[in-house]
Amino acid sequence: MTAQLNRAPRRIAALLAVTAIGLGAAACSSSSDDKAAGTNDSSTAASSDGAASGKSTADGSDSSSGSDGSGSGGTAVNGGTKAPGGSSSTGGNGGAAAGAASSRCHTTDLKAAFATGGDAVPNMKSDEQTQASVAFTNIGKGTCTLTGFPGVDMVGNQASDGTWSLERSSKKGTTISLSPGDTTDFTITLGATTETGSGTFEPGLVRITPPNEKSQFSLKWPFGGVITKQDGATHSATYVNPIGS
Template sequence: MAKTSQPVRRAALLASAVAVLGSLTACGTEQHTETASRQLPATGGTTRCHTSELRASVGRMDPGAGQRNFPVVLTNVSSRTCTLHGYPGAAFTDASGRQLGPDPKRTPEKAATVTLAPGRSAWAGLRYASPEVSGARAATPAALLVTPPDEREQLKVRWTGGEVPVGGNASSVFLTVLAPGSGP
């Protein structure tokens, strides 16, 4: 192995470090660009709503032919205007916090940015076939955990809607994109 002088070794190490940092920065930029394209920027200085600025609730059931439909409502409880874009996350849980059934499936819809002034709401439709009609395995959740778009922290809502499908062929639960208001 050939001996290399200390200054040459340092220069080579520095060049390697700069190359690694440059590639990491490029990856970070690509990831940020991808995130930004999913989360459309709002105009007028408003930014997306954070979980701490929202309250979640579940509206009254609107039954359909063998279907159960509930509006899942997110209300801006902050003193600033903020935006939501896309689908909320949702999961039924038992009293110990264990998730019941799979995550809801997203209905194929085009998402729009919803601007929420203080006190205003947006809603997404949560629907599934009645377990009594579909024959799906059912359970009665204690809560519905709602995760606002692009957030990780969840809001817990007491579930009073009765049994939900948690297994079997007809156990799918569906969720729509957010729309302005508090329900249909």
């Protein structure tokens, strides 16, 4: 079945410009690797043997999501990677159950990248909410489905930033079926700000976990700018939207 890409035609042009990534297996990254400013474009990969800790949940509840982080292209990493300051970043075990477990997309079936074309680029030089788009492409040999919320953890560049596990929006997701080579996306709503210093968060790495998975993609934040730091807020201006949003 052909993948459904919401918000066309904006998404069509944007997804053509996503940055390609590789899915190489390697050792799990340490806490020092999470410092965004010094992280390489590709991070390490490892299989996880337990549920990730933190705010994220593997079911479809409306609690906060988790994520993974790194750059213009990314590789899968274990959901238990430690964040700066010794705190454990969440595995971002994303969203709602995706139909039959045997047919859902696993991390190894996918590649992930930020959409960087046209109006898919967030306006980080404003004091208003803006959106970044992340594309998932099926690189497997068979059709699989995605539904619900990915986990999204942002690791900041500033010493005071730490790791921020984004909350989920109230939007309802739809099940997206991806044939080999098909692409879908989701958005991250960002509370951009032109302020500097205390009370701001400067994204450096973004860790993204597909729904119901534990292994993450590590993507380097390519857009610069800062957002208002509201990692402890009940209703933050920065949050993750479901697949297909």
